[in-house]
Amino acid sequence: MMEHLLEVNNLEVKFKLRTGGLTAIDKVGFTLDKGERLGIVGESGAGKSVTGFSIINLISKPGYISDGEIIFEGKDLTRVSEDVLRHIRGNRISMIFQDPMMTLNPVFTIGEQMAETILAHKNISRKDALEISVEKLRQVHIPSPETRLNQYPHEFSGGMRQRIVIAIALLLDPAIIIADEPTTALDVTIQAEIMELLLELCEKNETGLILITHDLGVVSQVTEKIAVMYAGRIVEIGSTENIVANPLHPYTRGLIKALPGSRGTGEKLYQIPGSMPNLTEMPKGCAFHPRCELAEGECFTTVPELMQRGNFRRLAACHKV
Amino acid sequence: MHRENRLVTINKLVKKFDISGGFLDQLKFENKKIVRKKTFVHAVNDVSFTVNKGEILSVVGESGCGKSTLARVVMGLYKPWSGEIFYKDKRIDNLDNSQMLSYRKKMQMIFQDPYASLNPRMTVKKTLEEPLRFHEPSISNSEIEEKVMYVMEQVGVNPNWANRYPHEFSGGQRQRVSIARALMVDPEFIVADEPISALDVSIQAQILNLLMDARDNFGLTYMLITHDLSVVEHISTRVCVMYLGTVCEIAPVKNIFSNPLHPYTSALLSAIPKPGAKKKEHIKLKGEVPTPIVLPTGCVFHTRCLYADERCRQEIPKPMSYDNGQSYVACHGVEEKRI
Numbered sequence: 001m002m003e004h005l006l007e008v009n010n011l012e013v014k015f016k017l018r019t020g021g022l023t024a025i026d027k028v029g030f031t032l033d034k035g036e037r038l039g040i041v042g043e044s045g046a047g048k049s050v051t052g053f054s055i056i057n058l059i060s061k062p063g064y065i066s067d068g069e070i071i072f073e074g075k076d077l078t079r080v081s082e083d084v085l086r087h088i089r090g091n092r093i094s095m096i097f098q099d100p101m102m103t104l105n106p107v108f109t110i111g112e113q114m115a116e117t118i119l120a121h122k123n124i125s126r127k128d129a130l131e132i133s134v135e136k137l138r139q140v141h142i143p144s145p146e147t148r149l150n151q152y153p154h155e156f157s158g159g160m161r162q163r164i165v166i167a168i169a170l171l172l173d174p175a176i177i178i179a180d181e182p183t184t185a186l187d188v189t190i191q192a193e194i195m196e197l198l199l200e201l202c203e204k205n206e207t208g209l210i211l212i213t214h215d216l217g218v219v220s221q222v223t224e225k226i227a228v229m230y231a232g233r234i235v236e237i238g239s240t241e242n243i244v245a246n247p248l249h250p251y252t253r254g255l256i257k258a259l260p261g262s263r264g265t266g267e268k269l270y271q272i273p274g275s276m277p278n279l280t281e282m283p284k285g286c287a288f289h290p291r292c293e294l295a296e297g298e299c300f301t302t303v304p305e306l307m308q309r310g311n312f313r314r315l316a317a318c319h320k321v
Numbered sequence: 322m323h324r325e326n327r328l329v330t331i332n333k334l335v336k337k338f339d340i341s342g343g344f345l346d347q348l349k350f351e352n353k354k355i356v357r358k359k360t361f362v363h364a365v366n367d368v369s370f371t372v373n374k375g376e377i378l379s380v381v382g383e384s385g386c387g388k389s390t391l392a393r394v395v396m397g398l399y400k401p402w403s404g405e406i407f408y409k410d411k412r413i414d415n416l417d418n419s420q421m422l423s424y425r426k427k428m429q430m431i432f433q434d435p436y437a438s439l440n441p442r443m444t445v446k447k448t449l450e451e452p453l454r455f456h457e458p459s460i461s462n463s464e465i466e467e468k469v470m471y472v473m474e475q476v477g478v479n480p481n482w483a484n485r486y487p488h489e490f491s492g493g494q495r496q497r498v499s500i501a502r503a504l505m506v507d508p509e510f511i512v513a514d515e516p517i518s519a520l521d522v523s524i525q526a527q528i529l530n531l532l533m534d535a536r537d538n539f540g541l542t543y544m545l546i547t548h549d550l551s552v553v554e555h556i557s558t559r560v561c562v563m564y565l566g567t568v569c570e571i572a573p574v575k576n577i578f579s580n581p582l583h584p585y586t587s588a589l590l591s592a593i594p595k596p597g598a599k600k601k602e603h604i605k606l607k608g609e610v611p612t613p614i615v616l617p618t619g620c621v622f623h624t625r626c627l628y629a630d631e632r633c634r635q636e637i638p639k640p641m642s643y644d645n646g647q648s649y650v651a652c653h654g655v656e657e658k659r660i
Contacts (some may be wrong), residue, residue, distance in 0.1 A: 157609050168634060187384055187548065188385060188592045189588060189589060189592045189606060193605065195594070196603070214522050216596045217595050220595075221594045239654070244596045251523075255523060258523075259596065260529065260551045260552045260554065260555035261555055261595065265554065266556070267557070268530050269529055271526040271527045271553070272523045272526070272527075275491045275521070294381075301375070
């Protein structure tokens with residue numbers, strides 16, 4: 001069997017609260033191969049961002065990784081020292097965040113911020129670092145990158161800023177990019193452009209991509225694999241094509257059926273009743289059962305395992321599949 | 322369309338915001354002289370359209386295109402710079418506050434963020450009672466109570482929770498409460514400004530269904546402001562596409578989605594990602610939206626349009642009617658039949 005680029009097994013992240021513990025993500029596992037693109041979808045609070053952050057151990061207190069392993073290039077990232085992690089962050093695995101205005105430092109020029117990233121990981125001269133920066137800016141289609149390098153973030157539009165953030169993420173040719181809602185703050189026409197750019201660059205450099213989003217439309221056009229998260233767990237994982245065409249888990253099915261456009265104009269949309277449970281008051285058994293039409297018997301008592309169900313070539317966590 | 326079908330008519334509406342600041346900020350040095358210059362944001366430029374009874378007119382466009390400003394001007398929350406707004410046959414943009422009251426009751430608004438638009442210190446019951454007490458002071462307490470219970474039931478919020486505060490509700494429930502507040506005074510016309518974009522995906526369908534049910538049960542007419550084109554396709558009867566404060570195209574929803582005429586509409590439609598659909602080539606626009614402070618000459622879209630020629634750079638296109646008068650498009654290229 002080929003070794004995976006990234007392997008996450010049984011990952012569990014907890015938050016210590018005054019009122020007791022809270023499990024933000026529970027038994028999450030997936031793999032990513034070289035150049036593969038995985039989408040993590042779910043509602044806010046489903047644990048998708050926590051999953052993304054925990055890969056490079058960016059969980060801040062009171063949160064901590066309580067169990068599981070994250071194997072990247074032969075190392076278990078949950079066990080390595082902070083020094084090793086620092087060498088991986090931004091270098092081998094980089095991250096793109098939602099709001100480019102928050103990610104870029106407003107008091108430094110783009111060039112300084114880019115050079116800083118390179119110099120943190122590579123022993124080269126500042127001049128060479130700036131040269132690499134210009135090259136990367138050109139790759140993300142920023143016009144006249146040499147002059148742009150000396151400008152501050154506020155001198156760029158939202159779309160341009162997000163491209164700069166992508167350029168920074170690509171600076172050291174990482175093996176994996178984790179993009180957390182990279183286009184949510186942008187307009188539709190700009191969103192399409194940014195996604196296309198990200199896709200093109202990942203394909204060209206064979207970079208793995210973990211795309212965290214709530215937008216099923218975006219995910220289905222960019223990724224090869226989808227993991228659907230609900231209340232801290234992966235409820236279904238498989239190839240994008242299969243999941244979109246034939247979702248197994250009732251939650252995934254509901255999400256796809258509820259999209260406007262899945263039924264005739266003006267007809268009532270399918271709706272999932274209720275809303276996601278609070279993580280501190282998780283229902284017994286399957287977390288989705290209070291909203292599920294099919295729930296019966298063991299759904300109320302036992303948490304379903306994420307495993308292959310029937311002859312379907314993907315994993316689902318549901319007793320009724 | 323028949324005249325009697327018109328509910329709200331907007332005629333040559335213009336809204337500018339003066340951002341020139343104080344007197345000293347306005348002074349500029351030009352040709353060795355000090356001149357006083359005002360700076361404006363041109364949010365809505367010469368917009369005209371009609372909302373007919375019972376329809377859902379969606380206004381779409383990117384952020385900053387003036388769609389929310391348009392909604393607020395129509396509601397009377399901003400005074401228009403010039404132009405006219407009619408409710409049925411009565412001009413309402415020049416009324417004073419007391420004359421406007423009876424129209425305020427007929428026109429209600431639903432806002433984007435249910436976390437910001439509900440008063441955190443008022444119980445749901447108080448929030449819902451307030452508009453009714455204000456508009457109909459003579460109504461008795463028991464009647465108000467009855468109405469609150471009825472409307473809460475209609476929007477799917479358990480009436481037993483009337484004495485709870487907004488923070489005790491989830492986002493979707495809060496949006497139901499703000500819809501209930503709009504419905505309390507039996508309005509005829511509702512302006513909904515991005516009513517679902519702050520909500521989670523699994524909740525969005527619930528609220529869209531509620532809006533459609535409310536239209537049928539209360540006989541409402543909507544003007545829906547949104548940037549989400551798949552919602553537009555599902556819910557609206559007509560669509561108005563805006564770019565930089567100007568209307569590019571108004572057409573029935575079928576025509577817009579099957580045969581968009583304006584090049585901006587085509588670009589916007591090609592940008593929606595749809596699950597399941599094979600990736601289609603999206604039409605790439607040049608550059609980014611120009612600032613509304615200095616509008617481009619001629620057609621506002623010419624700086625990004627793939628088909629722009631000399632005429633587009635010089636002359637502002639007028640809306641012309643197409644498809645037997647169902648659609649209006651402002652584009653020289655469409656008029657000359659070269660697009």
